[in-house]
Each structure stands twice: as structure tokens, then as C-alpha cells.
Amino acid sequence: xxxxxxxxxxxxxxxxxxxxxxxxxxxxxxxxxxxxxxxxxxxxxxxxxxxxxxxxxxxxxxxxxxxxxxxxxxxxxxxxxxxxxxxxxxxxxxxxxxxxxxxxxxxxxxxxxxxxxxxxxxxxxxxxxxxxxxxxxxxxxxxxxxxxxxxxxxxxxxxxxxxxxxxxxxxxxxxxxxxxxxxxxxxxxxxxxxxxxxxxxxxxxxxxxxxxxxxxxxxxxxxxxxxxxxxxxxxxxxxxxxxxxxxxxxxxxxxxxxxxxxxxxxxxxxxxxxxxxxxxxxxxxxxxxxxxxxxxxxxxxxxxxxxxxxxxxxxxxxxxxxxxxxxxxxxxxxxxxxxxxxxxxxxxxxxxxxxxxxxxxxxxxxxxxxxxxxxxxxxxxxxxxxxxxxxxxxxxxxxxxxxxxxxxxxxxxxxxxxxxxxxxxxxxxxxxxxxxxxxxxxxxxxxxxxxxxxxxxxxxxxxxxxxxxxxxxxxxxxxxxxxxxxxxxxxxxxxxxxxxxxxxx
Amino acid sequence: xxxxxxxxxxxxxxxxxxxxxxxxxxxxxxxxxxxxxxxxxxxxxxxxxxxxxxxxxxxxxxxxxxxxxxxxxxxxxxxxxxxxxxxxxxxxxxxxxxxxxxxxxxxxxxxxxxxxxxxxxxxxxxxxxxxxxxxxxxxxxxxxxxxxxxxxxxxxxxxxxxxxxxxxxxxxxxxxxxxxxxxxxxxxxxxxxxxxxxxxxxxxxxxxxxxxxxxxxxxxxxxxxxxxxxxxxxxxxxxxxxxxxxxxxxxxxxxxxxxxxxxxxxxxxxxxxxxxxxxxxxxxxxxxxxxxxxxxxxxxxxxxxxxxxxxxxxxxxxxxxxxxxxxxxxxxxxxxxxxxxx
Numbered sequence: 001x002x003x004x005x006x007x008x009x010x011x012x013x014x015x016x017x018x019x020x021x022x023x024x025x026x027x028x029x030x031x032x033x034x035x036x037x038x039x040x041x042x043x044x045x046x047x048x049x050x051x052x053x054x055x056x057x058x059x060x061x062x063x064x065x066x067x068x069x070x071x072x073x074x075x076x077x078x079x080x081x082x083x084x085x086x087x088x089x090x091x092x093x094x095x096x097x098x099x100x101x102x103x104x105x106x107x108x109x110x111x112x113x114x115x116x117x118x119x120x121x122x123x124x125x126x127x128x129x130x131x132x133x134x135x136x137x138x139x140x141x142x143x144x145x146x147x148x149x150x151x152x153x154x155x156x157x158x159x160x161x162x163x164x165x166x167x168x169x170x171x172x173x174x175x176x177x178x179x180x181x182x183x184x185x186x187x188x189x190x191x192x193x194x195x196x197x198x199x200x201x202x203x204x205x206x207x208x209x210x211x212x213x214x215x216x217x218x219x220x221x222x223x224x225x226x227x228x229x230x231x232x233x234x235x236x237x238x239x240x241x242x243x244x245x246x247x248x249x250x251x252x253x254x255x256x257x258x259x260x261x262x263x264x265x266x267x268x269x270x271x272x273x274x275x276x277x278x279x280x281x282x283x284x285x286x287x288x289x290x291x292x293x294x295x296x297x298x299x300x301x302x303x304x305x306x307x308x309x310x311x312x313x314x315x316x317x318x319x320x321x322x323x324x325x326x327x328x329x330x331x332x333x334x335x336x337x338x339x340x341x342x343x344x345x346x347x348x349x350x351x352x353x354x355x356x357x358x359x360x361x362x363x364x365x366x367x368x369x370x371x372x373x374x375x376x377x378x379x380x381x382x383x384x385x386x387x388x389x390x391x392x393x394x395x396x397x398x399x400x401x402x403x404x405x406x407x408x409x410x411x412x413x414x415x416x417x418x419x420x421x422x423x424x425x426x427x428x429x430x431x432x433x434x435x436x437x438x439x440x441x442x443x444x445x446x447x448x449x450x451x452x453x454x455x456x457x458x459x460x461x462x463x464x465x466x467x468x469x470x471x472x473x474x475x476x477x478x479x480x481x482x483x484x485x486x487x488x489x490x491x492x493x494x495x496x497x498x499x500x501x502x503x504x505x
Numbered sequence: 506x507x508x509x510x511x512x513x514x515x516x517x518x519x520x521x522x523x524x525x526x527x528x529x530x531x532x533x534x535x536x537x538x539x540x541x542x543x544x545x546x547x548x549x550x551x552x553x554x555x556x557x558x559x560x561x562x563x564x565x566x567x568x569x570x571x572x573x574x575x576x577x578x579x580x581x582x583x584x585x586x587x588x589x590x591x592x593x594x595x596x597x598x599x600x601x602x603x604x605x606x607x608x609x610x611x612x613x614x615x616x617x618x619x620x621x622x623x624x625x626x627x628x629x630x631x632x633x634x635x636x637x638x639x640x641x642x643x644x645x646x647x648x649x650x651x652x653x654x655x656x657x658x659x660x661x662x663x664x665x666x667x668x669x670x671x672x673x674x675x676x677x678x679x680x681x682x683x684x685x686x687x688x689x690x691x692x693x694x695x696x697x698x699x700x701x702x703x704x705x706x707x708x709x710x711x712x713x714x715x716x717x718x719x720x721x722x723x724x725x726x727x728x729x730x731x732x733x734x735x736x737x738x739x740x741x742x743x744x745x746x747x748x749x750x751x752x753x754x755x756x757x758x759x760x761x762x763x764x765x766x767x768x769x770x771x772x773x774x775x776x777x778x779x780x781x782x783x784x785x786x787x788x789x790x791x792x793x794x795x796x797x798x799x800x801x802x803x804x805x806x807x808x809x810x811x812x813x814x815x816x817x818x819x820x821x822x823x824x825x826x827x828x829x830x831x832x833x834x835x836x837x838x839x840x841x842x843x844x845x846x847x
Contacts, residue, residue, distance in 0.1 A: 008782045114575060132781050133809045241778075248779040320629075320646050353628045382626070383707050384714060416708040446705040448725055 015134045019207045020233030022146045027212030032164045039192045041102040046193040049074025051112045075189030083181035131199045149187045203252045210259040214266045319351045326357045347373040352382040359388045378408035394424035402430035415449040431494040442480045541587040543598045545826040553687045558676045567827035570801045574600045584608035594622040597649030621668030623661040653756035655695045697732015741845045749798040788814045
């Protein structure tokens with residue numbers, strides 16, 4: 001079990017550790033700058049870049065590196081926008097600019113894909129990778145990239161931290177806020193475009209924000225925050241991977257929900273720890289928990305019970321539900337014939353498929369009460385239904401219905417079904433089926449049907465006139481003549497042996 | 506007073522609803538029926554049946570996922586001007602309901618002869634067999650990818666011909682003769698001309714539908730006479746494939762392939778890790794080497810699985826015009842069968 005888990009989940013787990021490593025750090029910056037959704041905006045701009053590359057003639061699969069370059073180029077334009085729009089006195093909050101950028105980038109992506117041969121789907125998958133499909137080579141390449149960016153940020157940590165936490169002081173110290181803002185967003189764009197391709201927008205957002213929020217709740221110093229964030233990010237995401245594996249759930253969303261539950265637990269813990277009266281706080285939390293459980297418990301009372309009554313389904317206006325009802329009845333072999341008679345109206349159903357299924361059930365259960373409707377189905381517009389109706393008539397019928405069978409044979413266009421009808425009449429003891437067979441032997445269009453008719457004839461009659469089905473219908477008159485003459489001479493005096501099913505003069 | 510106002514409002518509303526339809530000139534300037542289809546394969550079939558009496562346009566780009574089409578003003582315009590609107594139905598095209606309602610074209614509203622549902626009278630596979638919420642909403646009307654079985658196409662062209670005859674009765678003999686000719690071509694392409702002469706279309710079609718064709722041909726010593734696509738498919742008979750989406754069940758049923766497992770656990774839902782591993786396990790255990798994927802899906806999952814199993818990813822079109830190799834329905838089936846050959 002553990003071996004199998006490791007064999008199949010190692011890459012997703014490594015990817016989680018990698019994502020936690022860089023995103024927790026960047027997340028602390030993002031929280032300090034109050035630009036929570038900047039990753040979504042940058043990812044969307046990067047996707048726009050990819051689409052632009054495709055419009056210029058590059059292929060998403062074949063020219064992966066060129067496409068990545070376009071993504072990064074666009075992401076750096078995004079970085080310029082975000083570094084230029086950070087205002088000293090925040091007349092317009094930066095979050096508004098980010099939201100606008102996101103919306104415009106998304107809309108432009110949609111507009112551009114409307115002109116693309118390969119449509120929106122590919123771009124969408126480009127944006128939203130799944131952590132399940134991550135490959136070893138991708139992890140190595142991404143790790144190298146993150147390490148390079150990590151080293152860069154570590155080397156210039158003073159400037160990066162200063163501009164995030166205290167831009168005014170940075171300015172006073174002569175650090176160029178615009179330049180370092182740009183460098184921050186540029187490296188951030190690098191990270192986000194590659195991590196979104198691995199794990200999708202949703203998961204990357206959670207890696208960025210939730211561990212950082214928990215860290216900021218419990219600590220003030222950067223090193224402690226980082227430690228908390230990394231431990232939380234790594235452990236919770238690994239827990240998510242394990243739960244997703246053991247309970248067979250999609251990995252990305254499972255990890256997201258694990259993060260959320262851990263955040264709620266941390267929030268409650270923080271509230272209790274910082275409350276003036278901890279006992280009261282614990283009671284309040286308990287009361288909240290009870291209210292929450294009661295609310296969802298009550299909603300369960302409104303669960304809609306599925307309609308499992310097969311007989312009710314038979315009357316449904318939806319074809320698939322009527323078929324489902326038939327299927328359920330067919331599966332229930334203990335059903336009494338009287339209960340089965342509920343299906344009779346479906347033999348007149350407007351949908352051929354429903355009539356066909358009902359008819360098959362009639363044949364399987366030998367439902368004699370269906371006979372009048374079966375006879376009506378001999379004129380069904382669908383040949384499959386007519387063929388089964390002929391078979392059903394043979395099984396359920398009696399000597400009294402043979403005139404109807406023969407009349408139907410007369411009207412029938414399909415020669416095989418005509419033979420089935422004649423066969424049914426013969427099985428029920430009516431010799432007039434023989435002349436129908438002789439007609440088909442004489443005029444049947446297909447070679448095989450002439451042969452088939454002859455075989456049926458021979459099964460009910462001991463005649464040894466020669467007959468060659470391969471001779472075309474137009475040329476076989478001389479072979480047919482003895483059959484016809486024999487019929488003319490003997491058809492009044494034929495006797496039926498119900499045991500051997502053979503007619504003889 | 507109030508009632509009179511209400512009354513007036515109703516009249517204005519009714520006029521608004523009716524005006525686009527009233528304004529539309531019936532038929533194109535040259536007297537042809539203006540036909541709009543969702544998929545290009547329906548356009549191909551409609552042109553085969555309608556010939557010179559129709560002018561057909563397809564709305565969906567064959568490179569797109571037919572389930573999701575982005576609404577554009579031209580789609581609305583075409584729907585508004587159409588004399589006939591042909592769709593597969595079965596909720597394949599999740600976008601037509603709004604389009605048809607929004608077009609304001611009374612001729613193509615639900616229940617009107619101008620709305621032709623190509624899947625009428627076709628027995629769908631994968632109808633939900635139990636009333637389970639988990640599955641019930643996925644394919645409430647059965648799997649909609651019906652056109653990949655040529656036998657279903659015979660019914661589809663009949664439905665299209667019936668639709669054309671209802672809105673253009675004067676052309677009935679014309680449509681009937683074209684329908685007969687096209688059906689004959691389909692039968693010949695599927696069964697081969699020789700077997701068709703020996704047994705006839707009706708019986709062969711019924712046998713193929715009931716899955717009894719092989720048995721019948723063996724018992725009547727006709728197996729050697731089989732030709733066409735079914736003959737070609739004998740080379741891939743029993744071959745196991747893995748597909749991305751549940752697109753291939755009709756095709757697989759007709760040509761004797763087995764879809765061992767789909768990469769998508771449920772249509773449109775990200776697979777779980779265990780399902781991913783099950784796919785790999787099934788492929789290894791059953792020796793499956795072919796992963797079939799439609800040209801509009803991402804290759805990431807298929808490539809991952811191919812890498813793990815040494816399989817081969819085969820990217821194929823499912824609509825006419827999605828690839829240069831499939832300009833017509835006949836060539837589409839030719840191309841699909843050829844892509845699967847070892």
C-alpha cells in the first residue's frame with residue numbers, strides 16, 4: 001500500500017513541497033503589499049502571451065519554449081503595470097488595478113481565442129495544469145528556476161522586504177521603489193506562470209495565501225513566519241495528497257479543502273489564545289460549531305428522495321426514464337405477470353426504442369396478454385420492431401391469429417420479416433405460410449433470402465424438388481414451377497403434425 | 506385603465522417577439538432553403554440530402570469541443586435567418602437551447618418542423634441504468650456521440666430528409682431520391698457491395714444492430730463476402746484502446762474495438778490519482794497500446810500515460826473538416842479506421 005502510494009504519488013508530493021517552498025515566501029510579500037489576487041492577474045496575462053504566440057504562428061505543443069517566452073514577455077509587461085500603478089497615497093487601491101488587469105486580460109484572451117483554430121480549450125489547459133500529470137523532468141526544471149529566484153531574493157532580501165513592508169522608508173533610504181517593485185513582480189510572474197502550469201490557478205492561489213495567512217496570525221518575525229508557513233504548507237498539502245489518494249478524490253481540490261480546514265482550525269485557535277476569557281471563548285466556539293452542524297443537519301431533511309418506482313417511471317414523459325423503468329422491471333425476475341402488464345401501454349410508445357425494449361420484455365417473459373398489441377406492431381414503421389413482433393407472435397400466438405400474420409406478410413416490404421411471418425403461421429399450424437415462402441423463393445431479391453425461404457420450407461415439408469438459391473429471381477421460373485404446381489394440387493388437403501411440425505397431403 | 510395598459514404591453518411584447526421572424530425573407534434569395542447545423546458533419550449530411558435545394562452553414566468550428574461553443578453575433582444572425590436548424594440533440598450541444606430561443610426565429614423553435622433533431626429514433630447507449638444522482642446528470646439522454654456509427658447516420662439522414670420534406674413538400678421526391686442514393690452508398694461503404702446484393706440492406710442493418718452479423722455470416726457461409734469498412738475493421742477487431750472522453754462507444758461497438766477505460770473518470774471532471782493509476786494499470790495488464798484523443802483536448806494527460814505505459818497517443822478528428830484528412834463523412838470514417846491500423 002505505502003509502496004504503491006509512493007510509486008504513484010511521489011511526483012505530486014515533490015511538486016507540493018516545491019510549491020510550498022517558494023509560494024509561502026512570496027505569499028508573505030503579497031499579504032504585506034495587500035495584492036492578494038495578483039497571481040491570478042499575472043497568470044492570466046501569461047496565458048494571454050501564450051495565445052498571442054499561437055496567433056503569431058507558434059504551436060502550443062511543438063514550440064513550447066517560444067510560447068513560454070511569449071508568456072514571460074507578457075508577464076513582464078504585467079510587472080511594469082503593477083510597479084507603475086502602486087501609488088504613494090493609494091488614491092486608487094492597487095487591488096482595483098489588479099482586478100481590472102485580470103478582467104481585461106481574460107477578455108482579451110477570449111477575443112483572441114475566438115479567432116484561433118484550436119480554440120479556447122487548449123489555452124485553458126495551459127492555464128490550469130493538474131498536479132496529477134506533473135512529470136519528473138518538469139519538477140527538476142521548476143526546482144532549478146525556483147532556486148535561482150530564491151537565491152536572487154535572498155541576495156537582495158533587504159531591498160525586497162523593505163519595499164514590501166515599508167515603501168516610504170525605502171524611498172527615504174534612496175532605494176528605487178519602482179525598480180524593485182518591477183523586479184519583484186517580474187520574478188513573481190516567472191514563478192506563477194510555471195507553478196500554474198503545474199498545479200492550476202486554484203491550488204497555486206491557496207499555496208500562496210493560506211500558509212502565509214496562518215504564519216502572519218501567529219508570528220511577527222520573518223524567519224518565524226517563514227518557518228510556520230513552510231511547515232504548514234508542506235504538511236497540509238502532503239495530508240491533502242494522502243487523503244486524495246486514499247479516498248480516491250481529485251488531488252487539487254482535496255488539497256485546497258485541507259488548507260481551508262486547517263486555516264479555520266488555526267483561526268479558532270488564535271481566537272481562543274487571544275481572548276480575554278478563554279473559557280468563554282471556548283464556549284462560543286462550541287456554540288458556533290453546534291449552530292453550524294444544526295444548520296447543515298436541518299438542510300439534510302430537505303433531501304429529495306429519488307423516484308425509484310419503476311412503474312411510475314413507465315409513465316414518465318422522458319424517453320430515457322421510460323427505458324429505465326423497463327430496464328428495472330426486466331432486472332426483477334421475481335415479478336408476477338400481472339405486475340408486468342403495466343408495460344403494455346409502452347408497446348404503443350411514440351419512441352421506437354421504447355416499443356422495441358417493451359417487446360423484448362414481452363418475449364422474454366412470454367407475456368400472453370400482450371398479443372393484441374403485438375399483432376398491431378406487425379405494421380410498425382421500424383423494421384427491428386416488426387421483426388421482433390413476428391417472433392413474439394410465433395411464441396405467444398394461437399391458430400386463430402394466422403390470418404392476421406399472413407395478411408401482414410402480404411404487406412411486409414422486408415423479405416426476411418415476411419419469411420419470419422410465414423414461419424410463425426406455419427408453427428401455429430396454418431399451411432398458407434408455405435405459399436408465402438414459395439413466393440419469396442421465386443421473387444426474393446437477395447440470394448440469401450431465397451435460400452432462407454427454401455430452408456424454412458424444407459423444415460415443414462418433405463419435398464425434394466431441386467432448388468438453387470444462387471440462380472437470380474428473374475431466371476428461376478423453371479425451378480419454382482414444380483413447387484407452385486404441388487401447392488395448387490395439395491393445399492386443400494394438407495395435414496399438420498404438431499409434433500414434427502410437418503405438413504403432408 | 507390599468508388593464509388597457511397591460512393589454513397594450515402584451516401586444517407590444519408579442520410584436521417584438523414576432524418581428525424578427527416576420528422580417529426574415531422565407532428562404533435565401535435564390536429560393537434555396539437556408540439550413541443551419543451545429544456540427545460540420547451535419548452540414549455534410551444535410552448537403553448530401555438537400556443537394557441544390559439547400560444552402561447549409563455549420564455553426565461550430567470543427568476544431569472546437571462541440572459541447573461548448575462560444576456565442577458570437579454571427580451565430581445568432583444565422584439562426585435568425587434559418588429555415589431549418591439541425592442539431593444532434595441529446596444535450597450534445599449544450600449551447601443551442603439559448604441560441605434558438607434567443608434567435609427569435611419562430612420557424613426553428615422547439616416542436617416546429619424547422620428544428621430537426623438528428624438523433625430522433627436512434628437507440629442511445631449508456632442510458633443511466635440506475636437512478637443514481639452521481640451519474641444521472643452526466644448523460645441523461647445517453648451518450649450523444651452517435652454519428653461515429655455509420656448505421657446511426659442512416660437514421661440521421663432519414664431524419665434530415667423527413668425534416669426537409671416537412672418544410673419543403675415540393676422537394677419531397679428530390680430529397681427521397683437523394684436519401685436513397687446516399688443510404689445505398691453508406692450501405693456499400695459499410696458492408697461491401699457484394700454482401701449487400703446477397704443479403705440486402707434491411708437484414709444486414711438489423712443484424713449489425715443486434716450484434717448478430719458475424720454469427721449470421723458464419724452460419725450462412727457468407728463471411729468471405731463481407732467488404733467495406735467492416736472488412737477493414739477486421740484488422741483492428743478486438744483491439745483495446747484507451748480514450749480521453751467517452752466519445753468512442755458507438756464507433757467501438759460498430760467496428761469491434763474495446764474501450765478498456767477512459768482517462769476522464771467522469772465526463773468533464775478531473776480524474777483522481779487512483780483513477781489515473783487504474784488507467785495505467787489497465788493498460789499494462791491488458792496490453793493496451795493506443796490512446797485515442799480528440800484533437801481539441803489537451804495532450805498532457807494522454808502524454809503522461811503514454812510515457813508511463815509505452816503506449817502511443819493517436820490524435821484524431823471527430824467532426825468533418827477538423828482535419829484535412831476528413832473533408833466528408835465517408836473520409837472521416839476512412840481516416841479513423843486508418844489511424845487505428847497497427
